Amino acid sequence: MSIRMGRSTVMLENGVSVISSSAVGGKKEGEGPYAGCFDYIDKDGYFGQPSFELAESAMQGLALQNALEKAGKEPGDISLLIGGDLLDQCIGTSFGTKDFSLPFLGIYGACSTMAEGLLLAALLTDGGAAETAAAITSSHFCTAERQYRFPLAYGNQRTPTSQWTATASGALLLEKGNEPPFVRAVTIGRIEDKGITDANNMGAAMAPAAYSTLSQFFGDSGCSPENFDYIVTGDLGNVGSRLLCELLEKDGVNIRERHLDCGRMIYDEKSQDVHAGGSGCGCSAAMLCGYLLPEIKAGRIKNLLFAATGALLSPTSSQQGLSVPGISHLVWLSHDRNGGL
Amino acid sequence: MSIRMGRSTVMLENGVSVISSSAVGGKKEGEGPYAGCFDYIDKDGYFGQPSFELAESAMQGLALQNALEKAGKEPGDISLLIGGDLLDQCIGTSFGTKDFSLPFLGIYGACSTMAEGLLLAALLTDGGAAETAAAITSSHFCTAERQYRFPLAYGNQRTPTSQWTATASGALLLEKGNEPPFVRAVTIGRIEDKGITDANNMGAAMAPAAYSTLSQFFGDSGCSPENFDYIVTGDLGNVGSRLLCELLEKDGVNIRERHLDCGRMIYDEKSQDVHAGGSGCGCSAAMLCGYLLPEIKAGRIKNLLFAATGALLSPTSSQQGLSVPGISHLVWLSHDRNGGL
Numbered sequence: 096m097s098i099r100m101g102r103s104t105v106m107l108e109n110g111v112s113v114i115s116s117s118a119v120g121g122k123k124e125g126e127g128p129y130a131g132c133f134d135y136i137d138k139d140g141y142f143g144q145p146s147f148e149l150a151e152s153a154m155q156g157l158a159l160q161n162a163l164e165k166a167g168k169e170p171g172d173i174s175l176l177i178g179g180d181l182l183d184q185c186i187g188t189s190f191g192t193k194d195f196s197l198p199f200l201g202i203y204g205a206c207s208t209m210a211e212g213l214l215l216a217a218l219l220t221d222g223g224a225a226e227t228a229a230a231i232t233s234s235h236f237c238t239a240e241r242q243y244r245f246p247l248a249y250g251n252q253r254t255p256t257s258q259w260t261a262t263a264s265g266a267l268l269l270e271k272g273n274e275p276p277f278v279r280a281v282t283i284g285r286i287e288d289k290g291i292t293d294a295n296n297m298g299a300a301m302a303p304a305a306y307s308t309l310s311q312f313f314g315d316s317g318c319s320p321e322n323f324d325y326i327v328t329g330d331l332g333n334v335g336s337r338l339l340c341e342l343l344e345k346d347g348v349n350i351r352e353r354h355l356d357c358g359r360m361i362y363d364e365k366s367q368d369v370h371a372g373g374s375g376c377g378c379s380a381a382m383l384c385g386y387l388l389p390e391i392k393a394g395r396i397k398n399l400l401f402a403a404t405g406a407l408l409s410p411t412s413s414q415q416g417l418s419v420p421g422i423s424h425l426v427w428l429s430h431d432r433n434g435g436l
Numbered sequence: 437m438s439i440r441m442g443r444s445t446v447m448l449e450n451g452v453s454v455i456s457s458s459a460v461g462g463k464k465e466g467e468g469p470y471a472g473c474f475d476y477i478d479k480d481g482y483f484g485q486p487s488f489e490l491a492e493s494a495m496q497g498l499a500l501q502n503a504l505e506k507a508g509k510e511p512g513d514i515s516l517l518i519g520g521d522l523l524d525q526c527i528g529t530s531f532g533t534k535d536f537s538l539p540f541l542g543i544y545g546a547c548s549t550m551a552e553g554l555l556l557a558a559l560l561t562d563g564g565a566a567e568t569a570a571a572i573t574s575s576h577f578c579t580a581e582r583q584y585r586f587p588l589a590y591g592n593q594r595t596p597t598s599q600w601t602a603t604a605s606g607a608l609l610l611e612k613g614n615e616p617p618f619v620r621a622v623t624i625g626r627i628e629d630k631g632i633t634d635a636n637n638m639g640a641a642m643a644p645a646a647y648s649t650l651s652q653f654f655g656d657s658g659c660s661p662e663n664f665d666y667i668v669t670g671d672l673g674n675v676g677s678r679l680l681c682e683l684l685e686k687d688g689v690n691i692r693e694r695h696l697d698c699g700r701m702i703y704d705e706k707s708q709d710v711h712a713g714g715s716g717c718g719c720s721a722a723m724l725c726g727y728l729l730p731e732i733k734a735g736r737i738k739n740l741l742f743a744a745t746g747a748l749l750s751p752t753s754s755q756q757g758l759s760v761p762g763i764s765h766l767v768w769l770s771h772d773r774n775g776g777l
Contacts, residue, residue: 097564103515103539105565146756174444175624183524184750185544186758189627193748193761198444198624200552201748201763203526203542211541215556222563223438224446242752283516283539286530407534407542409525411583415487417527420534422542 097221101315104282107221110432112272113392114227115168117161118385119154120377121236121262127362132385133263134161140237140262147237148186151264154377155180155191155233158266158384166268168227170195173268175219177212178231179203180376181260183242187233197229205405206301206330207284208232209265209380210424213401214281216269217426226270233264234375243294243410256296258332259369261361265380267388273432276391279398280427282312286407288420294413298335298358298371301404304421305331306342308402312425313348320350324396327387329379329403329423330358332372357382357403379403387428394430401426438562442656445623448562451773453613454733455568456509458502459726460495461718462577462603468703473726474604475502481578481603489527492576492605495718496521496532499607499725500572507609509568511536514609516560518553519572520544521717522601524583528574538570546746547642547671548625549573550606550721551765554742555622557610558767562619567611574605575716584635584751597637599673600710602702606721608729614773617732620739621768623653627748629761635754639676639699639712642745645762646672647683649743653766654689661691665737668728670720670744670764671699673713698723698744720744728769735771742767 098106117134125136135157142153155178163170176197180187185201192199204211212230219225237247239260245251269278287307291300305328313319320326331339336356343350357379358372383401390396404423413419439447459474466477476498483494496519504511517538521528526542533540545552553571560566578588580601586592610619628648632641646669654660661667672680677697684691698720699713724742731737745764754760 099515099564099567148752148756174440179544181525182750183752184522184546184748186748186750186753189748189761189763190753190758193627193629196626199627199763200556200624200765201544203520203544205525215541218563218565219559222559222565223440224559224563226440283541285537286534286540288534407525407527407530409523409527411489411524412527412531415489417531420530422530422540424541 097218104280104312104315106280107217107278109221109271110273111217111220111269111278112274113276113388114268114270114272115162115166116267116384116388117158118381119158119264120381124261124263124361127367129361129386147235151187151233151235151238152191154264155188155231158264159192159195159231162266162268170197173197173227173229175225175228177202177216179208180233181239204422205407206374206376207403207405207422207424208376209383210401210403210426213426214424217278217281220269220271228269229266231266232376232380234260234377236260236262239375253370254295256334256371258297258358258371258374260375261373261378263377263381265384267384275430276388276428277432278426279429280316282308282425284308284423286420286422288418290418292418294408294419297374297406298332299338300406300419301421302331302335302338304423305339305402305404308423308425320348320353323353323398323400325353325355326350326400327355330374331356331404332358334371391428391430397430399428401428438559445621445653445656447621448558448619450562450612451614452558452561452610452619453615454617454729455609455611455613456503456507457608457725457729458499459722460499460605461722465602465604465702468708470702470727488576488578492528492574492579493532495605496529496572496574499605500533500536503607503609511538514538514568514570516566516569518543518556520549521574522580545763546748547715547717548744548746548763548765549717550724551742551744551767554767555765558619558622561610561612569610570607572607573717573721575601575718577601577603580716594711595636597675597712599638599699599712599715601716602714602719604718604722606725608725616771617729617769618773619767620770621657623649623766625649625764627761627763629759631759633759635749635760638715638747639673640679641747641760642762643672643676643679645764646680646743646745649764649766661689661694664694664739664741666694666696667691667741668696671715672697672745673699675712732769732771738771740769742769
């Protein structure tokens with residue numbers, strides 16, 4: 096049974112476990128510091144497909160298939176798939192997963208999608224609506240560039256605050272169980288809009304959302320940063336990470352020593368200059384599924400907060416001069432089913 | 437507690453009630469046969485806003501505010517809002533609801549969004565993750581036309597199978613409770629793709645999904661069409677409705693006498709020629725929130741299946757020659773908390 100704590104935090108008391116996870120990535124991700132955490136790296140980002148969009152879908156298919164195989168499951172064993180992506184109308188997910196023929200709920204949380212999918216899958220498993228649930232997402236540099244910014248062939252110059260959309264997908268399976276990693280609690284984020292209108296500065300737009308959700312979690316749960324080995328944000332990048340730490344510090348909350356950001360991890364800052372860091376739904380999904388969850392399973396990480404962030408803009412809203420609202424959803428992942436704090 | 441039945445049906449045993457609902461619409465909807473069911477009809481579809489997109493957002497704000505007022509609730513009483521729409525990156529919902537500052541989960545189910553939001557809100561309320569949950573969606577003829585088809589000023593000729601995107605929004609609130617309407621069960625749909633590539637024939641693309649989900653529900657639950665006063669699909673329109681009845685008939689299942697389709701209801705076929713019917717997330721949401729739920733509450737409808745359908749295409753997928761996958765989610769709504777069959 097799920098236990099509500101405060102406005103928007105829910106504790107899971109039944110022991111919901113991540114039973115398998117998989118990460119798939121493109122060429123650039125395969126040259127980064129976490130290359131070894133991907134189950135498959137494509138040689139060119141096309142994944143054998145005729146379009147970038149179908150390549151993104153193919154990534155999702157690969158990630159889901161890998162996650163199923165690692166858990167020894169068939170598609171017919173899955174009672175629910177939750178997924179979404181950055182493409183208009185989430186076609187990356189619908190075309191990437193349709194042939195698995197799973198009960199499917201589409202979500203949209205921009206780059207917070209993996210946190211949203213994971214928390215929903217965990218709550219529905221905990222509440223009895225799903226037995227084995229899956230969450231999936233992806234992003235692709237080439238689909239995102241032409242949808243949100245410019246045709247690749249135009250060769251535009253990127254601003255210093257811009258981030259590089261990761262070509263990656265992550266998938267995971269959840270069940271009630273007794274093996275780590277466990278989903279211990281979730282906090283559902285609120286949309287935060289501080290009036291940022293620079294669509295090339297996502298970090299600044301999303302940092303207030305991460306601040307809001309982390310503050311809410313600490314307040315609702317009574318936990319403090321010291322209870323966690325790492326507090327991992329999705330893709331705030333260099334700019335947003337700095338802002339988040341400053342915002343929390345004003346409240347006397349210091350996360351600097353334990354803060355990681357997937358957007359700062361996935362590429363090497365020196366040898367792979369991507370300006371302010373990586374981004375995209377696939378960035379935090381791949382770091383979670385390929386690196387963080389296996390570390391928790393192995394016990395090298397005991398308690399971790401995963402707070403992915405999303406920028407809820409569209410090309411249309413930006414062209415109309417609107418701001419960039421942000422959202423952040425949080426999942427507490429733990430090696431221990433109870434206690435451990 | 438939620439009780440799973442079969443592959444993808446979940447029975448709700450705790451008594452989850454829809455405590456209020458509201459529908460808001462545009463000028464054309466205000467000239468249709470259900471005009472009296474809307475809480476607010478705008479004079480011109482702009483809702484006092486400078487763009488069609490902001491008008492769509494304004495509709496959502498109005499619908500949510502009305503639903504709150506009818507239930508005597510403040511935004512602070514709501515533990516969870518679930519919503520989405522047809523616009524790229526669901527900006528209708530994020531800009532329309534951000535100022536309510538609610539814990540928010542974005543979903544994408546195309547025109548099945550209200551069924552998806554309602555079922556998720558019901559399951560999360562039933563499982564204890566939410567106390568008072570809200571679901572919302574919208575569509576706007578003018579935002580949809582320019583995003584999916586042509587600029588309005590181009591004045592293109594519509595094909596006979598095309599449907600008219602409703603300018604409408606629906607919002608509802610759910611709680612554990614003892615007052616009708618009750619959410620008795622839900623069936624989570626699977627993506628069905630029969631290879632339809634005509635983006636102007638959504639009815640044909642979505643009918644197989646409605647067929648799949650209704651068949652799954654009847655199989656999982658042991659219910660038959662005769663147990664329900666009405667079986668209501670979202671926006672199959674004339675073409676899709678005929679196909680759905682034919683598909684079910686091949687299995688010996690006859691729903692003709694009790695089948696309603698929101699896309700066929702919302703406009704007058706003779707005086708408001710919209711070709712194959714209405715469509716859009718707002719179409720079935722408004723018919724549900726403005727007409728069907730109040731009828732169940734009053735006891736004039738005892739048992740109803742609401743199976744909204746969505747076409748999971750994007751302009752990009754159509755331009756690349758891909759098919760139009762469909763999905764349908766089902767909610768059993770009832771005047772009685774238990775029994776009644």
